[in-house]
Amino acid sequence: SGRITVITGASSGIGEGIAKVFAENKSHLILGARRVDRLEALKKDLSTAHGIKVFIHELDVTDRSSVDRFVAAIPEDLKNVDVLVNNAGLALGVKHAFENDLDQVSQMIDVNVKGVFTILKAFLPGFMERKKGDIINISSVAGLEGYPGGSGYCATKHAVQGLTEALRKEVVATPLRICSICPGLVETEFSQVRFGGDQEKAKNVYKGIEALTAADVADTVAYVVSRPAHVQISDLVIMPTNQAAPT
Numbered sequence: 001s002g003r004i005t006v007i008t009g010a011s012s013g014i015g016e017g018i019a020k021v022f023a024e025n026k027s028h029l030i031l032g033a034r035r036v037d038r039l040e041a042l043k044k045d046l047s048t049a050h051g052i053k054v055f056i057h058e059l060d061v062t063d064r065s066s067v068d069r070f071v072a073a074i075p076e077d078l079k080n081v082d083v084l085v086n087n088a089g090l091a092l093g094v095k096h097a098f099e100n101d102l103d104q105v106s107q108m109i110d111v112n113v114k115g116v117f118t119i120l121k122a123f124l125p126g127f128m129e130r131k132k133g134d135i136i137n138i139s140s141v142a143g144l145e146g147y148p149g150g151s152g153y154c155a156t157k158h159a160v161q162g163l164t165e166a167l168r169k170e171v172v173a174t175p176l177r178i179c180s181i182c183p184g185l186v187e188t189e190f191s192q193v194r195f196g197g198d199q200e201k202a203k204n205v206y207k208g209i210e211a212l213t214a215a216d217v218a219d220t221v222a223y224v225v226s227r228p229a230h231v232q233i234s235d236l237v238i239m240p241t242n243q244a245a246p247t
């Protein structure tokens with residue numbers, strides 16, 4: 001309670017779910033995404049229901065000037081951020097490596113990898129100065145193994161795993177807590193984005209799997225940040241019980 005939490009990609013799915021759970025826990029929120037109308041609706045819901053401060057601003061993590069504007073617009077009373085959740089991310093297509101659409105691969109690298117670097121560069125100096133705080137990267141089981149048709153997405157999430165591990169070792173003495181969360185299948189807009197709105201293909205992904213909800217992942221993030229200061233949960237895998245492997 002009283003924490004200040006930044007969430008990227010808060011306009012839907014897991015990011016929105018984390019915003020809701022953190023609001024229930026009385027954290028103030030700084031929410032970014034490209035779809036500001038969604039953020040406005042969320043702000044309206046959360047600030048009245050929970051009496052917290054909610055600051056929203058347009059954010060495209062692939063655009064450095066957008067990230068600069070986002071950071072510069074944060075009000076003075078919310079500048080001492082306690083928790084940063086790097087959540088914005090996407091998968092595009094399901095293609096075998098030999099038929100990959102290179103524009104889709106670039107876009108995934110821009111959002112999932114370069115976006116995290118850009119956001120970290122913006123917020124880390126503050127964390128280092130205050131010598132405390134949590135950085136949570138929403139990675140994926142696709143960052144721990146590969147699966148057919150997922151070369152581009154898996155490559156980006158393996159990159160997130162690598163940068164998270166390096167960062168954790170860099171700030172161990174500060175100390176900051178750095179956590180990578182690797183979910184399996186979560187029911188969000190992710191599959192619709194992945195298949196460009198093709199509902200049939202999107203639905204197919206969930207066949208036979210009782211997917212996690214955004215709230216399941218959000219509760220896990222809330223658990224991680226609520227541990228006593230000397231406890232760092234560094235890596236966490238959360239899977240649907242009946243999902244055998246990433247798809």
Ligand code: NJP
Nearest residue numbers: 009011012013014034035060061088089140183186189190
């Ligand atoms: O997906 P979705 P999830 N700049 O599509 C935002 C990982 N994950 O919640 O900009 C800023 O509902 C987008 O906002 P908008 C996944 O890789 C998922 O499932 O308004 N924000 C939206 O709020 C990702 O890292 C599954 O379009 C940008 C959000 O990202 C994270 O979970 C499994 C942006 C995406 O919400 C959240 O995805 C897994 C940009 N350039 C990992 N581009 C799963 N769902 O199964 C997108 O292992 N966003």
